[in-house]
Amino acid sequence: MTSEVVAEIEAEARELRAGGLVPEGLEDQLDKSFDDVADESLAAASAPGAKAVGGARAVLGKISSLADLRKQADGLARRRFGPSLRRLERRAALGARKAADGAWITVHVTADHFERVAAHSAVASRVLSTIRPRDLAASAMATRRPTIEGGLLTWTLDRLSPERNGEAAPRSVLHAECGDGRLVELLAARGLDARGADPGWSERASRDARIVAGGALEYLGATPPASFDGLLLTGIVDRLRPGAARALAQLAAASLASGGVVVLVSTRPEANMAKDPVAADLAPGRPLHPVTWCHLLAQSGLLDLEVFEPDAGDPDAREPELFAVSARRADPGREAGKGIL
Amino acid sequence: MRVRPVRIDQIIPSIVERDAVSHHTLEAQKVLHSMGFVSEIYAGNMGPGLHGRVHLLEELPREEPERQWVCYQASIGSPAADVFASHPGLKLLDYHNISPVELVERWLPHLGEEVRLGRKQLAELAPVVELGFADSEFNRVELEEAGYRRTAVAPLMVDTTNLSSTPDMRLVDRLSSARSRGGNDWLFVGQMLPHKAHQDVIKALVLYRRLFDPEARLHLVGRESCPAYADALHRYASALGLAGAVEFAGSVSSGELAAYYASSDVFVCCSDHEGFCAPLLEAMHHRLPVVAYGVTAVPETVLDAGIVLPTKSPLLVACAVNRVLTDARLREGLVQAGLKRAQEFSLDAARRGLAQAVEQVLQAA
Numbered sequence: 185m186t187s188e189v190v191a192e193i194e195a196e197a198r199e200l201r202a203g204g205l206v207p208e209g210l211e212d213q214l215d216k217s218f219d220d221v222a223d224e225s226l227a228a229a230s231a232p233g234a235k236a237v238g239g240a241r242a243v244l245g246k247i248s249s250l251a252d253l254r255k256q257a258d259g260l261a262r263r264r265f266g267p268s269l270r271r272l273e274r275r276a277a278l279g280a281r282k283a284a285d286g287a288w289i290t291v292h293v294t295a296d297h298f299e300r301v302a303a304h305s306a307v308a309s310r311v312l313s314t315i316r317p318r319d320l321a322a323s324a325m326a327t328r329r330p331t332i333e334g335g336l337l338t339w340t341l342d343r344l345s346p347e348r349n350g351e352a353a354p355r356s357v358l359h360a361e362c363g364d365g366r367l368v369e370l371l372a373a374r375g376l377d378a379r380g381a382d383p384g385w386s387e388r389a390s391r392d393a394r395i396v397a398g399g400a401l402e403y404l405g406a407t408p409p410a411s412f413d414g415l416l417l418t419g420i421v422d423r424l425r426p427g428a429a430r431a432l433a434q435l436a437a438a439s440l441a442s443g444g445v446v447v448l449v450s451t452r453p454e455a456n457m458a459k460d461p462v463a464a465d466l467a468p469g470r471p472l473h474p475v476t477w478c479h480l481l482a483q484s485g486l487l488d489l490e491v492f493e494p495d496a497g498d499p500d501a502r503e504p505e506l507f508a509v510s511a512r513r514a515d516p517g518r519e520a521g522k523g524i525l
Numbered sequence: 526m527r528v529r530p531v532r533i534d535q536i537i538p539s540i541v542e543r544d545a546v547s548h549h550t551l552e553a554q555k556v557l558h559s560m561g562f563v564s565e566i567y568a569g570n571m572g573p574g575l576h577g578r579v580h581l582l583e584e585l586p587r588e589e590p591e592r593q594w595v596c597y598q599a600s601i602g603s604p605a606a607d608v609f610a611s612h613p614g615l616k617l618l619d620y621h622n623i624s625p626v627e628l629v630e631r632w633l634p635h636l637g638e639e640v641r642l643g644r645k646q647l648a649e650l651a652p653v654v655e656l657g658f659a660d661s662e663f664n665r666v667e668l669e670e671a672g673y674r675r676t677a678v679a680p681l682m683v684d685t686t687n688l689s690s691t692p693d694m695r696l697v698d699r700l701s702s703a704r705s706r707g708g709n710d711w712l713f714v715g716q717m718l719p720h721k722a723h724q725d726v727i728k729a730l731v732l733y734r735r736l737f738d739p740e741a742r743l744h745l746v747g748r749e750s751c752p753a754y755a756d757a758l759h760r761y762a763s764a765l766g767l768a769g770a771v772e773f774a775g776s777v778s779s780g781e782l783a784a785y786y787a788s789s790d791v792f793v794c795c796s797d798h799e800g801f802c803a804p805l806l807e808a809m810h811h812r813l814p815v816v817a818y819g820v821t822a823v824p825e826t827v828l829d830a831g832i833v834l835p836t837k838s839p840l841l842v843a844c845a846v847n848r849v850l851t852d853a854r855l856r857e858g859l860v861q862a863g864l865k866r867a868q869e870f871s872l873d874a875a876r877r878g879l880a881q882a883v884e885q886v887l888q889a890a
Contacts, residue, residue, distance in 0.1 A: 186829045189848065189855060193832070197844045205736060211839050214728045218761050225757035226632070356574070396570065405750060407572060408543035409776040431752065438776055 332367065332418065332449055336506055339492045340367075343447045343510045344414040345374050358412045358439075360400035361419030368394055376414070401428065404435040411439050417448035422471045429472055430480055437484035443515035446486065447508055448477060455505035477509045486511035527887050530615070532563035533594045534586075538603030540579055541572030545681065545803050546600050546621050549660070551578070552682035552872070553596070553619070556879045569605040582608055590614050597650070599623070600800075602642025610650060617886065618650060619679070620659040620668050622800025622822070628720040632754045647671050655889075658882045660801050663822035677885060679878040681801050683870055688810050690779035692787045700788035708740025709850055712789035712813065714782070714804040715796065717749045717773075722837075723758050725795035725818075729842035731765055737847045741770065743793075746785050748776040786811035791846050795837045799823050805831070806870050809863030814856050816845045830866035831859060 200206055332340060344357050355377050359368050362380030371378035372394070380395040381403040396403075400420045415436055424432060436446045451471045472480075474491045481489060492508040535554065540547040550566055557564035566578070567585040582605055586593065596617040597609040609616065623643040630637025651657075651672035659665040660681035668676045704710065711730060715721045723745055730743045749755035755773070762771040774785065792808035794817040805826050808815055815831030817823050824833050832845045849856055 186832060186859075190832060190834060190845075193834075193845045193848050194841065196848070197838070197840045200736065200844070201840060206732065206840055210732075211728070214731060214765075214839060217764060218724045218728070218757070221760040221764060222754075222757045225753045225760060228753070228756065394576075405748070405752075406541065408541060409748075410778055411542070411572075411574065434775070 332506065334494065336449065336492065336494045336508055337370075340416065340447050340449060340508055341370060341374060343445055343490075343508075344371060344376070344416060355413050356411070356441075357414035357416065358403075359416040359418070360403060361417065362395060363419065365395050367416060367418075371414075371416075382419075401432060401435065404432070404439050407435075407439050409438045410441040410444075413441050413444045415439060415444065415446040417446065418450075421448050421450040421477075424470075424472075429476075430483075433477070433480035433484040433486075437481070437486050437513060440486075440513040442513060444513045445510060446481070446512075447510045449506055449508045450477070451505050452507060474507050474509055478511075481509065481511040485513070487514055488512040527615075527889065528591045529887060530562065530594045531592045532565075532588070533557050533596060533617075533883070534564060534614075535566045535596045535598060536582065536585065536605055536609045536612075537566060537568050537598040538601055538605040539570040539572075540566065540568040540575055542574050543684070545684065545801075546598055548684040549619075549621070549682045550598050552876070553879055556876045557883070559876075560880055560883065567608075569603055585612070587613060597654075599643070599647060599650075602639040602644075602646055606643075606646040606650065610653060615886070616650075616654045617883070618654045618657045618668075618673075620647070620657055620664050621681070622659075622661075622664045622667065622798075623647065624718075624720050624798055628797055629718065632719045632751050644671075656882060656886050658879075661822040661825050663825055664800050675889075677882050679882045680870060680875040681803065682872055682875040682879070683803050683806060685872060688807060688867075690783040692784040693778065693780035694784075696781050696784035697788055700784065703742065704788065706740065708742055709738055709790040709846075710788060711741065711743040711791055711793050711846065712746065712785055712808070713743070713793055713795075714746045714785070714807065715794075715802075716747045717745070717755045717758065718751055719754050720796060720798040721747075722795045722797050722818075724761055725837050725839070725842075726793050727758070727762060727765070727767065727771060728839040729793065729795065729837070729846070730767065730770070732839040733843035733846055734770070736843060742772065743767075743770060744772045744774055744785055744789060746774045746777055746782060749773070782807075783811070786813055789813060791816060791849055793842065793846060794818065794823065795842065796820070796823065799826070802826050806867045809867040812860045812864065814849045814859040815863065816842065816849060818842075828866060830862040 357371050357376045357378045359365075359371065359378065359380045362368050362382045365380050365382075368378045368380040378394065381398040381400070382395065383397065383399040383402075398406075400417060417432070417436060421429075421432070436448075440446060453471045453473055474493070478489045478491065488511060490510045492510075494506060535550055535557075537547070537550050540550060554564050554566055565580055567580050567582045568575075569582045571579050571581075585595075585608060590613045593614040594617065595609060595612045595614045596619060597606065598619050598621065599606070600621040600623060602623075623640050626637050626641045626644070629640060647668075648671045651668075651674075654673060656675045656677060657665075657668040657673035658677040658679040659668055660679065662678055665676045665678050700710070711726070711733075713721075713723065713726050715723075717723060726743060726745070730741060734741050745758075759773060762768055762773075774781075777785070786808065790813075792805070792813045792815045794802065794805065794815070796802065796818065798821050801822050805815055805817065805823070809830055815827055817827055817831055817833055818837035819827075819833035819835060827833050832849060834841055834845055849859065
């Protein structure tokens with residue numbers, strides 16, 4: 185039956201076209217319009233493109249031993265980076281020999297353009313895993329991670345802890361960009377099912393199954409909705425482009441279960457500006473003000489926004505450059521009539 | 526007849542909740558348990574909520590070949606395939622299709638690398654796999670073409686959570702409010718990935734609004750898994766003046782998904798590549814008529830329970846939707862055929878399919 189119907193539909197389409205009801209060239213124009221916006225979107229995307237991946241494959245495909253790696257590194261050092269890369273490579277080689285499972289570690293050292301280097305590293309990591317799955321691992325490391333301590337630490341842990349949240353007690357908590365996993369341990373010590381994800385985490389180097397490798401955007405993007413009762417965001421929130429910040433807020437909101445709480449800890453923009461205004465201005469990503477995070481989280485449908493600024497409320501503040509924002513996803517069972525999305 | 530092994534373990538590159546292949550793997554474990562085998566799942570990566578139910582790949586035991594078989598869930602390139610290949614046990618491979626590299630590489634270069642590797646590994650594994658089974662005939666033929674000697678079809682064990690959820694009533698109310706102002710509602714459900722070709726559904730909507738229903742709306746439900754592609758779709762809808770007519774719902778809960786199915790008039794699929802396409806069955810279960818571009822496994826999944834088109838020219842898709850929505854008899858016929866088709870993919874039937882595939886290997890000389 186349906187084949188006859190399809191034939192009739194095709195005949196109708198032909199008639200409409202012949203009758204001039206569909207302007208000539210409209211469908212071609214629709215195709216071209218999409219091709220144009222696709223080019224724009226791809227150009228705007230910061231992730232390394234096919235050319236970069238192809239280049240990485242070409243280089244890494246030649247590597248079949250540590251000696252080969254040294255040869256490649258020497259070539260790069262001669263061309264551009266000088267003796268510092270040689271020293272770094274020697275240290276990496278030493279570390280590789282020491283690694284119990286024989287994993288190789290590549291370290292990207294950067295003082296600026298962190299986001300671009302991290303994106304490159306993430307791609308390199310996946311390329312490495314496709315070429316030499318047993319031999320190579322890649323790791324991105326930040327030069328400095330702000331330490332969350334004192335009143336800021338207490339405030340952050342309290343927001344994610346069952347005692348504060350009553351019936352909607354968080355059980356499953358993710359710390360995205362968890363660094364060395366210190367806060368994951370502290371959250372677990374409070375009785376939570378705490379997990380962590382970090383782009384620099386080497387699963388081969390640790391047996392801690394609570395932590396996996398992955399950046400916040402990448403990990404949350406691949407996470408089913410409503411996966412967590414609590415979410416802690418650090419690290420990446422300091423170096424996001426405006427579009428990525430909005431995307432992160434939306435991903436965070438989507439990843440929370442009803443009643444779930446997100447806490448993000450970030451650096452005040454003024455702090456970077458005071459240290460090095462040129463670098464702060466030219467940085468591809470930058471920290472946002474607390475009020476901007478509140479705006480983005482509220483736009484993502486979250487409620488009960490709170491801001492904690494250590495220098496204002498914490499006489500023992502050890503990191504006055506930092507602040508924290510928390511927000512909650514509505515619980516329809518407790519808040520009938522209020523919108524979630 | 527072969528010696529019955531004590532255990533049949535599964536290997537999967539990555540496992541997360543609410544993912545079709547992951548769900549299938551968890552269901553397959555139940556089937557293997559019911560057949561009396563010890564069976565554990567070993568994953569290269571695992572998402573939250575699965576610790577305790579799934580083991581890390583490094584923990585995969587290597588017992589005597591006659592005691593342990595291994596089954597690989599193949600859908601992407603992964604180091605897990607090497608672990609599978611080097612295992613001494615008899616090998617089964619469950620194939621869920623790998624997207625063609627040309628459809629994804631432009632947008633997701635790293636995914637391009639992974640699917641390229643996946644195809645290579647699929648071919649390399651052919652000589653060592655005893656039985657390759659696939660969740661559609663389309664996928665089974667790909668296994669044959671890749672060099673697999675023995676193949677079978679064992680249907681996907683579809684996640685029925687999405688079929689039994691109660692619609693989110695607040696969302697139903699919101700969608701009803703829009704419907705009260707006129708216009709039909711189109712729906713497509715699927716991750717926002719380039720091979721799903723959401724842009725072609727939008728193109729068809731443009732023609733449909735121009736020719737038949739200027740108030741028609743389109744709801745695109747699914748995780749925005751490729752930021753650049755999602756950005757292009759948002760820009761495209763805006764550039765066409767459809768910002769108010771195309772809703773990008775993103776990833777939604779089961780209740781919200783049920784609300785979209787309950788509040789839409791037609792399910793429109795213009796994907797360039799589908800290894801099975803479970804949302805087609807979900808739409809049928811929810812009494813939603815299906816209009817789909819007949820490519821890859823789509824015709825096999827739909828059969829005669831929907832309008833399967835030979836091309837996806839925007840005009841043809843628009844005309845097909847109009848026919849379905851204006852011909853009450855055709856619509857009711859499709860709804861009834863869809864309900865019957867969805868029932869054919871019951872979990873029990875799919876479980877039997879897997880059990881038969883395993884028995885087939887046991888019986889082989």
